[in-house]
Amino acid sequence: MTAWRVRIVVLVFTGIAVTLSVMMPGDSLRSIHSGGLMSLFSYAIIIMVAEQFRLDIPGRLPTSSIAAAAGMGLAVTTTLHGAPFLCSSAEVLVTALIGQWLGQAVLVRRGVTTADDLDTALDGAIRLFTVAVAAALARELPIFNGRTLEAAGQHWPGWMLAFVIVGIGLLTSLFEAPLRSAGRSAAVLGGWRTLAPDDARSHYPLGAAVAATGALVALTSSVLGLVAVPLLLGFLGLTDFAVRRFVHVQDTYGQALRSLARMPEIVGYVAQGHAERVSDVAWLVARELRLSERDTDTLRTAALVHDLGQLELRRTLPRGATVQAAPSDQQRIADCGARLLREGGPPGPIADLLNNQAVPYHRVLSGRAEVPVGARIIKVANAFDDYGGRLGPTYGEDRRAGMERLYLGLGYEYDPRVVEALSRALERLHPLPDPGD
Helix, strand or coil, X not given: CXXXXXXXXXXXXXXXXXXXHHCCCCCCCHHHHCCCHHHHHHHHHHHHHHCCCCECCCCCCCECHHHHHHHHHHHHCCEECCEECCCCHHHHHHHHHHHHHHHHHHHHHHCCCCCCCXXXXXXXXXXXXXXXXXXXXXXXXXXXXXXXXXXHHHHCCHHHHHHHHHHHHHHHHHHHHHHHHHXXXXXXXXXXXXXXXXXXXHHHHHHHHHHHHHHHHHHHHHHHHHHHHHHHHHHHHHHHHHHHHHHHHHHHHHHHHHHHHHHHHHCCCCCCCHHHHHHHHHHHHHHHCCCCHHHHHXXXXXXXXXXXXXXXXXXXXXXXXXXXXXXXXXXXXXXXXHHHHHHHCCCHHHHHHHHHCCCCHHHHHCCCCXXXXXXXXXXXXXXXXXXXXXXXXXXXXXXXXXXXHHHHCECCCECHHHHHHHHHHHHHHCCCCCCCC
């Protein structure tokens, strides 16, 4: 299924959910009839402004958690400045949609995004879906002793109302994480089943922050009125700022490691492009084995710097191919690379993979060594490239020769499961013709 088709499915699913929410029975204009039009207008302006604060994390759909919290607050607010805030789910959705459209129009005007950016549209649709679910639970469904939260919450103690509102927010985040995974699963080998657990781990903490902020907005608005909305959203903005700083630090760290990975090539210790090729092969195998996205990212980085230990060699290896070195020399190269990484910073998992990349598989079988699967993948990917294997449709014979050399060491030097995973991934990407044809 292509990325376009997956995203269209998500958009259609979201549109159906929103349509059903709008078609809920009851007065669809009760906020306007009760004099709440200015409150809805204020929320639309707040959402428009909040849309300008985007959170762009690599590998994730760009989003605005501040706008999401504002929409959640609108969906579950039942009291405004001491008076009941009557509002239908249709009014909530139209207000959130207008705020999103205005905010995205400003983003397009500023050059931050484009009018045809599908990721931005997909993020907006998913956030609108969560608002629809929250509004339906809070304002339309009589699930609280035959009454809606909008009616029953007027007579509840504050702690009980807060508990239910936070629960609604957390429930909507359960729906949101799988939708975000589906929105980008088509572009990733391994598909939705690989991405969903990772997206859940990364999304639920932020989703909990959005749910808590939405609950605080709803509860505080009952006392302070609309002034509470931007006041509390500002605190979530501080969390966004911290996340942006973390992403920036991670990006800088990644650039430093990529520069470090090129050092053996620059000084002539290994062949040009070797590190990138090994990293690409390792990524293919990791996805074929359905490793988590976090483990895959760690593995890919470790594969980039796997030859770092060659910088301490007194005599270079032919073409930098470690498969031609003695086992003791291979282990010394691995140990040197791991030591250099540990001395330069805190990349513990990466250094562990480097330290174990030279261990032959028969030592794992005999129980004499415990080697992470990532290190076994690096060993296979490195050998595949050292033996001349290449990715790409024009390197059929090179791939065949590289795989044949790996099969010679199958079970003794290389993990059979990893080698078979590489074979499947290569066959899926670039099927080879039958040698007899």
